[in-house]
Amino acid sequence: MNVRKILPALLILLLVVLAAPLLRADTINASLVHDTLMTTAGSTITFQVNLSNLSTTDTFLNGDSFITSSSLIHLDETPFFSLPLFIVANGSVGPVDLFNIFVAPNAAPGNYTGTFTIIGGGKSDSSIDLADLNFTVKITSSTGVAEPGTLTMLLFGVALAGTFLLFKLRPV
Numbered sequence: 001m002n003v004r005k006i007l008p009a010l011l012i013l014l015l016v017v018l019a020a021p022l023l024r025a026d027t028i029n030a031s032l033v034h035d036t037l038m039t040t041a042g043s044t045i046t047f048q049v050n051l052s053n054l055s056t057t058d059t060f061l062n063g064d065s066f067i068t069s070s071s072l073i074h075l076d077e078t079p080f081f082s083l084p085l086f087i088v089a090n091g092s093v094g095p096v097d098l099f100n101i102f103v104a105p106n107a108a109p110g111n112y113t114g115t116f117t118i119i120g121g122g123k124s125d126s127s128i129d130l131a132d133l134n135f136t137v138k139i140t141s142s143t144g145v146a147e148p149g150t151l152t153m154l155l156f157g158v159a160l161a162g163t164f165l166l167f168k169l170r171p172v
Contacts, residue, residue: 027054030089030131033095034154042105047116047135048080050094051085060086060120062127066099068114072107073137075114076100085124101137105146112137 033048053059061083066075079097087093099116113136121128 004024010064019092026048026119028052028059028118029054032098032115032131032133032135035115035137036138038140039103040140041102041107041109044100044102046097046100047133048095049098049133051083051087051090051096051131052092054105055122056089057122058086058088059122059130060124060126060132061118062124064116064118066114066116068112070098070107072104073112073114074102074104075116076102077116079086080118080145098133102136103139107139109139109141112139115162 029048029052033050037045037047039045051061061080064080065076066077068075077099079099083098084093101114103112106124113134116131116133116135118131118133119127120130
């Protein structure tokens with residue numbers, strides 16, 4: 001066996017093994033408590049998140065970005081800035097408020113979607129995309145629909161009132 005041929009391969013293998021921890025991505029597991037929330041036009045709702053640090057080092061939460069499918073839903077990221085600056089190694093946080101959605105008063109009923117991205121990493125200035133969270137805002141009509149039991153009681157009351165009126169108007 002020629003040592004000169006094996007030695008470079010062994011050195012490369014050693015470098016790969018030693019550099020592997022430096023090359024790994026800082027990862028967190030992020031999941032919305034509810035990825036779909038229902039509301040009416042003109043109201044505000046809050047999405048909450050559970051965060052877990054899957055790495056063996058602290059992971060910093062340095063920023064966020066977001067997109068929505070419509071200008072009729074406005075995302076307020078203020079709650080994100082109340083999160084801890086970092087999640088300790090193998091630690092978790094949550095459920096905590098992540099962002100608010102304000103629904104415009106003129107928003108039509110339907111589903112509106114968006115994505116909230118958490119940015120951070122192993123350093124306080126890292127800008128790695130740590131998690132993309134997809135969400136849906138389901139806007140319902142603000143006009144109520146009576147339940148069948150309510151309608152039955154209403155009809156019974158009208159019939160009863162009509163019966164009393166007939167007896168009262170009837171000559172004796």
